[in-house]
Amino acid sequence: MTETPSYLTTTAEAYDAVAVIYAEFVQGILDRQPLDRAVLAAFAELVRTGGAGTSVAELGCGPGHMTKHLRDLGLDAFGIDLSPVMIKLAREAHPDLRFEVGSMDALDLADGALDGILSWYSAIHIPPQELPPYFAEFHRVLAPGGHLLFGFYESGGEPVVAFDHKVTTAYRWPIEDLAELTRAAGFVEVGRMLREPQENERFRQGRLLMRRQ
Template identity: 80%
Template sequence: MTEPPSYLTATAEAYDDVAVLYAEFTQGALDRLPLDRAMFAPFAELVRAAGAGLVAELGCGPGYVTAHLRDLGLDAFGVDLSPVMIGLAREAYPGLRFEVGSMDALDLADGELGGIVSWYSIIHTPPQELPPYFAEFRRVLAPDGHILLGFFESEGDPVVVFDHKVTPAYRWPIDDLAELARKAGFVEVGRMLREPLEDERFRRGHLLMRRQ
């Protein structure tokens, strides 16, 4: 069996170590973020209009976004690198499906998904490693399937690494990330930039895209 890249191992171990605290910190996180939360409604509507199907939250952490997608009427499940996070998600949402796995090698058939949400989960991927992730997203999405990305925006700067509280992460210019997705076979549907709240450091970026 091929060993996973070192950054994946480091990310999984880092989130294992802080999983309980992270789950407590993110409890009710969407309640105070109306603009972020608003991105999920059109995503859900577009997935349903295209024929629905399974929706995967990739990098689901403790599962609160997966649960929100379920509440929007989607057949959602979660995948995460961290076994401890998956255990917490299963405990918190026993009616939902959660699996340990990596976004770059999903145990899914071609075209199996109607939608993908990657909510601040590609942020730990080194920029040079990200194109294979988009290729894998495209592989598992059905034609006209949709993907929703949440990430930290670099506010006009190039891609920059920063000291994320769990493990090093990257901030992306929204245009550069959209172009990377376009090269992988996605069409942009919409985008949103949100300025940081008082207790946040960086601008937040959101991209909604469709598989060509």
């Protein structure tokens, strides 16, 4: 049996510990972020019009607020998260949606099972050298032509840098470096967006929209 990497155990335990506070913090957060809503709407439209179905997984779904938003945009969305407490909260808040405990690097999904993946700040705690296999796994479970929307903290042109995220250590990335990793995994870029930090945000925010070849 493969041993779980220590950074995954640390991340799961850290989010378990703050799950209730985190769920309260993100409640209604999209109401204050029109650019993020626009990117999510574009992603949903591409999924709805680009393939045979609308099955989308939010990987690292937390308390389920983004999964619900995807459902409201017309997608057949479900959520997966490392944190059992987060999944418990998501199921309680959204009993009509499907949520499962799992890791993004070893998804219990068949090859090509999904039409879309949302990874919204869910990979920020992965050490840089460990990230490429995650994109390979995203590629495996996406159907040809399926879309990936990846949200992250951008480094402002600096190399990858660790920072003191309030939950556990996280990383900021140059957007071009992340785009190159996704290309190496078999994705082509559809678009990208950078937005400046809003009140109570410390860093520039990045979004990459990719399509599986």
